[in-house]
Amino acid sequence: MSRLLFCSFLLCLGAQSNVLAAQLTAGPMAGPAALRSVLIWVQADAAATARIEYQPASVAEAKPAKISRQLAAGEDFSAHLELTPLEPGTEYTYRVFLDDQPVGSGKVRTPPLWQWRSDPPALRVLLGSCAYINDPAYDRPGKPYGGGYEVFASMVAKQPDLTLWLGDNVYFREVDYDGPWGMSHRYRHGRALPELQALLRTGQHAAIWDDHDYGPNDSNAAFVFKAESLKLFRRYWANPSYGLPEAPGIFTVVKAGDAEFFLLDGRWYRDSDRLKTETGRQMFGAAQMRWLKNALLQSTAKFKVVASGSQVLNDHTRFEGWLNFPEERADFLNWLVAQGMRGVFFLSGDRHFTELLKLERGKRYPLYELTCSPLTSNAYASVDESGNTQLVAGTLVRERNFCALDFRGSKDQREVVIRSFDVKGELLWERVITEAELGYAPQEK
Numbered sequence: 001m002s003r004l005l006f007c008s009f010l011l012c013l014g015a016q017s018n019v020l021a022a023q024l025t026a027g028p029m030a031g032p033a034a035l036r037s038v039l040i041w042v043q044a045d046a047a048a049t050a051r052i053e054y055q056p057a058s059v060a061e062a063k064p065a066k067i068s069r070q071l072a073a074g075e076d077f078s079a080h081l082e083l084t085p086l087e088p089g090t091e092y093t094y095r096v097f098l099d100d101q102p103v104g105s106g107k108v109r110t111p112p113l114w115q116w117r118s119d120p121p122a123l124r125v126l127l128g129s130c131a132y133i134n135d136p137a138y139d140r141p142g143k144p145y146g147g148g149y150e151v152f153a154s155m156v157a158k159q160p161d162l163t164l165w166l167g168d169n170v171y172f173r174e175v176d177y178d179g180p181w182g183m184s185h186r187y188r189h190g191r192a193l194p195e196l197q198a199l200l201r202t203g204q205h206a207a208i209w210d211d212h213d214y215g216p217n218d219s220n221a222a223f224v225f226k227a228e229s230l231k232l233f234r235r236y237w238a239n240p241s242y243g244l245p246e247a248p249g250i251f252t253v254v255k256a257g258d259a260e261f262f263l264l265d266g267r268w269y270r271d272s273d274r275l276k277t278e279t280g281r282q283m284f285g286a287a288q289m290r291w292l293k294n295a296l297l298q299s300t301a302k303f304k305v306v307a308s309g310s311q312v313l314n315d316h317t318r319f320e321g322w323l324n325f326p327e328e329r330a331d332f333l334n335w336l337v338a339q340g341m342r343g344v345f346f347l348s349g350d351r352h353f354t355e356l357l358k359l360e361r362g363k364r365y366p367l368y369e370l371t372c373s374p375l376t377s378n379a380y381a382s383v384d385e386s387g388n389t390q391l392v393a394g395t396l397v398r399e400r401n402f403c404a405l406d407f408r409g410s411k412d413q414r415e416v417v418i419r420s421f422d423v424k425g426e427l428l429w430e431r432v433i434t435e436a437e438l439g440y441a442p443q444e445k
Helices: 003-020 151-157 180-191 194-200 226-236 286-298 326-339
Strands: 024-030 038-044 048-056 065-071 078-083 091-098 101-109 123-128 162-166 204-208 252-256 259-263 303-308 344-348 355-361 364-371 401-408 415-422 427-434
Touching: 024 091, 024 101, 024 180, 024 194, 024 204, 038 048, 038 065, 038 091, 038 101, 048 078, 065 078, 123 151, 123 259, 151 194, 151 401, 162 252, 162 344, 180 226, 204 259, 259 286, 286 326, 326 364
Parallel strands: 123 162, 162 204, 259 303, 303 344, 344 364
Antiparallel strands: 024 038, 038 078, 048 065, 048 091, 091 101, 123 401, 252 259, 355 364, 401 415, 415 427
């Protein structure tokens, strides 16, 4: 072989190698950061060695630390890489490599160690649910159900510290939930959406599921592939934990500033909402409710935010919700009274509209519930909440939108600002809830 031909052969091999090299398809995405560690999720389109190099942003010349993981087909070529040891209140920059080729970068900030030292930090949390990504070959005929993907860029522009995904984060189709492979495909398809990537790289992310990212519509504990669904949820999110050893599921706690988010699993233990039995019906199940009560008692957070896929307080609906499980709900609401639990309010998704509900409780502080939906699914434009006495006037939104919670103020004058934004990021409404409205007496220190 002549030298010229040999060189051409080597160039051809090099070009083929570049074509066959694994590419980053989604991420990187950070889970909720602990004081000294954080999980970063990445996904590629082929087997590769994923490596992250990271260092404090203020010490750019420092030698970076490194962590690597193999991306395998059995895990959808995805992995979680844990950055440790980190320092509290520090911003880190990182670079992502696949087989030594740089493919992405990002930054992540650990929470400050503020307790006993300063006022709680300001915190911005974005919320959303019902993210339908069109897939014409498998969607139902007619007008596309999903759209408005520009909402993700609008969310990036708000620069959240944390984004909470409140369920229906992907939509299993009929061709998906009859077998594990289809469910895995739906996650891969949705997570790879180009318009989503900038949001995944912004701030930190945590999630719960609802019926459409757990199984079929209105699915419950009977779903035969729920173990596979849990496996996929753990694969694609980077929550701090998932259930307990003796109680499977996705429930967990996310701590951020002086707020704790109690993320509930409304599917794993759920009876059918259509069950006619008068007693014993459950949406969350005894083991999870016992965990929630103990977790709330253990919490030192001023704001105790309980998140559910289904609505919690709304009695003005014929659809799914905790109203269909009256004993379980009454037990918990009565328990809040008996314990004198302060600082509790609720988040939910599912309904394809947004609203703020307020349940008056006589001399006790009212309970609020923010339902935020949908992100990119079709909105429930004809919803009628005119007879709902719990509805806070001016907060009903019948279009695609996302919401924000801004926690702010000095230690003894904290408040949360609740906002809803349209897909372009324009403000739709705003309400402020002070700590006094959540049971804290103004004079308490």
